[in-house]
Amino acid sequence: MGLGVSGARARLSGPVTRRRSSPVAARAWCDACGVSVLLQDHGSDMVELCPGLFENAGGAGLMRVV
Incomplete structure (x- = not known):
């Protein structure tokens, strides 16, 4: 689950x-600390940013791109 953006x-x-982490998606992470950054399904323009990246993400709606 993540914060969906174009x-x-x-x-x-x-x-x-x-x-590319699987046949259907790609992932990104920080090489310095290892934190997950995003997930993107192949063929989709939307990316799911990991909510832990943002201090004030408490009120944001989570989504799953399919």
Whole structure:
């Protein structure tokens, strides 16, 4: 589950690695600390940003891209 945003609007910076993690999705994580950053299903423009990245994500709605 993550905070859904358009992949075109998601900007990653820093030591982030993105890899195809399964036949259906890709994941990204921070190389410095290992924290998960996002998940994206192949063929979808939407990405799910991990809610733990944001201090004030308590009121945001979680979604699952399928």
